[in-house]
Amino acid sequence: MSSKTVSKALSILDVFTPDRPAWGLRDIARELEISHTIVHRLLKTFEEEGYIFQNPETHKYELGIKFIQLSNTVEERLRISDLINPIMKNISVETGESVVFTVIDNEEGLFVKIVESEHQVRFAESVGKRGPLYIGASHKVILAHLPDEVQDKIINQGFLDHAPQLVSKKSLLETLEFIRQQGWFYTAGETLNDAAAISVPVFDPKKNVLGSISVAGPSYRFTKEQAEKVLPVINKYIDKIDDIFSKVFFPSRRDYLLKNIT
Template structure:
């Protein structure tokens, strides 16, 4: 297998997301603008190895059980300790909002842990959810601390509007990132999900590089009851403890 073939095959897997968990051959070929015979060979090869499963009724391909095994291996590597969970639990107790731990992975943020508030109306996402770095507090607060060439590369790929409040103008986004880095935290309202706010702080590894974020989130109508300065202080205090346990994490910058 050539390096280019391998690259194309791995690129195919990126299209299997929570939003589109299954694909037909011609459907995916059209989406990727690739000949359907090439897509068929790639999907068939992944199916034979257990990475994909073809639904016998719909004939569409879905992720196979082998990824479940790999997911468990990644969870074991990250080793989220009870101390990390307890730190997040304390944040929920003090802010009365859900808290999310997000890890930087290339050009995306991945939710690796979440502790929910007990309030009836709350915001929640599934563990493993991937999000673009240019939208929402948990991701933008990480993007603000990336090297400028990395930021440029993300913006060159295009800024998709997830909600009417998503910043899709590169120059406007650059100014926002400078402001976020200057103040050391990020507040977003309705950028990633409608009527949802996020308030997050960055997490750094032993070399001072950003590797994650810690963010509270909830419905926008409760934002008026949030004391930004006090909440940021809580996130930073507990974040310092979390950094201590997670500095060993390796990720793709």
């Protein structure tokens, strides 16, 4: 199998997201601009190996349970639950809100772990959700600590995509500088209309940004004033979190580290 075929096969897997977990063959072909014949052949191969199945009622394709096995393998090797879950639970108990661990992966933000609050109304997002780094506190604190060249690339792509959240590149760059100086950031209504979060960055041993830790909740309850009150709780635990990632390599795709940009 050529590298080009492998790339096409992987691009098919990438279309499956929490927002759109089921796809028809023609929809995939149209989305990726790949011929129906090639898509059909690759889907059948994935189906035979258990990575994808075709729902007999809708006739659409969905991810198979093989990915649960792979996810468990990664989780077991990293021991993320054992290491970071107790800290996230402590933060959640002390703040009364949900706690979210986000990482940078392929120049996007990826929700890796969420500890939900015990409130009936809580932060309503899911593990595995991706988003651009110019939206939301959990993403912006990551973007703020990326090299200038990478920031430009991500922001420029946002404007090319006509992202409605982007109004002015100048104002966004000023916000990112403010985040670097302040060390944290709060947003409301950016990732979700009714959600708010306060976030701080997480770094690896070489002080390269890896992700962020956020406390999040419904914006009517989690105002900026309330968020600032929980900031000391996050800061109390952030050194422990950084220490964990000084001992455990987290395999997110941080392409900026591979481009000799410092």
